[in-house]
Amino acid sequence: MSKDVIVTQNISKTYGKPPLQVYALRETNLQIKQGDYIAIIGPSGSGKSTLMNLLGCLDKPTSGNIIIDGSDVSTLxxxxxxRIRREKIGFIFQKYNLIPTLNALENVELSMGFAGVDSQTRTKKAKQLLEMVELTKRMTHKPSEMSGGEQQRVAIARALANNPSIILADEPTGNVDTKSGDNIMRILEEVNKKGETIIVVTHNMAIAQRAKRVLRIQDGEVKEEHV
Amino acid sequence: MFRDNVKLAIKNLRNRLSRSLLTLLGISIGIMAIISLLALGEGMQQAITGELSSLSDVIIVSTGGNAFSAFGGGGSTGQYFTQRDIAVIQRLQGIKEISTQLSGSALAEYNGKKTIVSLTGMDIAVMRLQYSTTSLKAGGFLNEGDQNKIMIGYGIAHDTFDADISVGGRIKINGEKFFVTGIFGKQGMGGVSSDSIVLMSSRDFTKLTGQSNISLIYLRIENVKDAESIATTIQGAINENHGRKDFATATTMTSILETVQSITGILQVVLVGIASIALVVASIGIMNTMLTSVMERTREIGIMKAIGATNQDIMSIFIFEGMLLSSVGGIIGIILGVFGSQGLTLILNSFMQMGGSMNLTPVITITSVVLAVTVSLMVGVLSSLYPAYKAARMSPIEAVRYE
Structure with a gap:
């Protein structure tokens, strides 16, 4: 039985004050286990990004608790x-979001630097990760010198750098062609097979259907769909 | 993390090279101004105090309430010392030498034009001492034993008579012929007293005018430590002779030195103050560059926060950038300051015509270099503090979404 990596207890996120209060997310209860591969789908403005931001500790819920790896992060x-983002979560963004002045290797090393990993260890690890995403020959290239697919693979390597327990991917294939998109999903699935929890936000049903669980969000309410 | 921050800062500054260089130039100019002006101020102080401290055993007694001016002057107030005053001084213990400066006026004639000029007579040794800081335009000082020889100021040589007077020229004073052996340079900003001077030996003065109007008394004392007490005694005794409390002022070189030091000290503060304006402008430049950088890198800041950077990490990245800019700018500024101070001195020397023994040399002290480095680092930290704080306070969600 896998342990819970994320548990949300009645989390809500509202903007504004009554009577003009808007619910971006309503009393959501989720249980995400280690090794889960979850797709979050829903129309634009449904609350997908809000949920991602909350699960990724980029934002705090208005009410309710989020428990990551056993500790309540809603009060931190x-x-x-x-620290939680650095140690437990790896982000993959739709627009890759690499640092433009750094090359592929340095981009992967950056988050390890924030975690205090020494220079030699992180260079070694970054090289291994870039090899894993088949970018050995692109290590010294800056983001502007790489294709969208390559940049996203650097972003995957960066997300894995601090051995997080959760990977949050926001439309990871949204800005790349079908072939690159497929390659990216294949890498993420391989990572998932090694025990990593993957949460993917997507519009693409084909991508969503590759996941083990699908969560549909509509007007801030989350429902589990059975695939 | 220190090395990472430095590496990151270098990369970011290189990425915005022209802007970084312009900001760097700003700080360099600020530091250059501080170094140059401090060097100039220090040079000025050392030049003046160097001259004066060699005269530490000298006391100058002048008439009137004002202290003697150290710069080639010696005010004639129309009141003169008497032989009784001299006798009082001669009776005192610890006096090595007494000498006097005589003042009067006479009718001078050159090339057919006659005019009244002020005459000053003094012992040759005293003359050399008093005018040691005044530059000579031509010729040389009078020598002991010289008779019927004079030194004249620039104004007498060029502006008083119809024709210019040169060294070797003959001027009739009260009907007697005098040869010009030396002409002082134009004083300009340095002082005006020697421009209209006609200087001769005491013996010639007395012989010519039949007067002995003593306007200044110079004393050399045996022990420098006694300077202040002897000066007070002399002042009191002469004042008593004349029945007035403010007839004479006895000034020691030590007190002149103190006055000069406090004046040059104030001058240095003023100079640094002026240079600081350049530095303030430069620090606003850094802040501007950093704020622009923070705005341009909003997304980058969001990404870094999302992947685990703390507020402190973000702040230190920007503060390092500011410090790097200012410290490199500071080092360049110090180097430019070394050359700048030489250039400034050359210009000042030629403007003020402070040639001869009073040549100004810039002095760059360790203190001013340390001060420049410290100030530049502080400017870097302070001016990047607000931009760094602004960056650190950014919400990662909004920053990541920023286009």
Whole structure:
């Protein structure tokens, strides 16, 4: 029986004050286990990004609790949340979001640097990760010198750098062609097979159907779909 | 993390090279101004105090309430010392030498034009001492034993008579012929007293005018430590002779030195103050560059926060950038300051015509270099503090979404 990596207890996120209060997410209860591969789907403005931001500790819920790896993160301060993001979560964004002044290797090393990993260890690890995403020949290239697919693979390597227990991918194939998109999903699935929890937000049903679980969000309410 | 921050800062500054270089130039100019002006101020202080401290055993007694001016002057107030005053001084213990400066006026004639000029007579040794800081334009000082020889100021040589007077020229004073052996350079900003001077030996003065109007008394004392007490005694005794409390002022070189030091000290503070304006402008430049950088890198900041950077990490990245800019700018500024101070001195020397023994040399002290480095680092930290704080406070969600 796998342990719970994320548990949400009645989390809600609202913007504004009554009577103009808007619910971005309503009393959501989720249980995400180690090794889960979850797709979150829903129309634009349904609350997908809000849920991702909350699960990724980029934002705090208005009410309810989020428990990551056994500890309640809803009450933590900014720096403690940064530590959780650094140690437990790996982000993959739709627009890759690599640092433009750094090359592929340095981009992967960056988050390890924030975690205090020494220079030699992180270079070795970054090289291994870039090899894994088949970018051995692109290590010294800057993001502007790489294709969308390659940049996203660097982003995957970066997300894995600090051995997180959860990978959050926001439309990871949204900006790449079908072949690259398929390659990216294949890498993520391989990572999932090694025991990593993967949560993917997507519009693409074909991508969603590759997941083990699908969560549909509509007007801030999350429902589990059976695939 | 220190090395990473430095590496990151270098990469970011290189990525915005022209802007970084312009900001760097700003700080360099600020530091250059501080170094140059401090060097100039220090040079000025050392030049003046160097001259004066060699005269530490000298006391100058002048008439009137004002202290003697150290710069080639010696005010004639129309009141003169008497032989009784001299006798009082001669009776005192610890006096090595007494000498006087005589003042009067006479009718001078050159090339057919006659005019009244001020005459100053003094012992040759005293003359050399008093005018040691005044530059000579031509010729040389009078020598002991010289008779019917004079030194004249620039104004007498060029502006008083119809024709210019040169060294070797003959001027008739009260009907007697005098040869010009030396002409002082134009004083300009340095002082005006020697421009209209006609200087001769005491013996010639007395012989010519039949007067002995003593306007200044120079004393050399045996022990420098006694300077202040002897000066007070002399002042009191002469004042008593004349029945007035403010007839004479006895000034020691030590007190002149203190006055000069406090004046040059104030001058240095003013100079640094002026240079600081350049530095303030430069630090605003850094802040501007950093704020622009923070805005341009909003997304980058969001990404870094998302992948685990704390507020402190973000702040230190930007503060390092500011410090790097300012410290490199500071080092360049110090190097430019070394050359700048030489250039400034050359310009000042030629403007003020402070040639001869009073040549100004810039002095760059360790203190001013340490001060420049410290100030530049502080400027870097302070001016990047606000941009760094702004960056650190950014919400990672909004920053990541920023286009």
């Amino acid at each position: 301060n900014e720096n403690e949340l940064a």
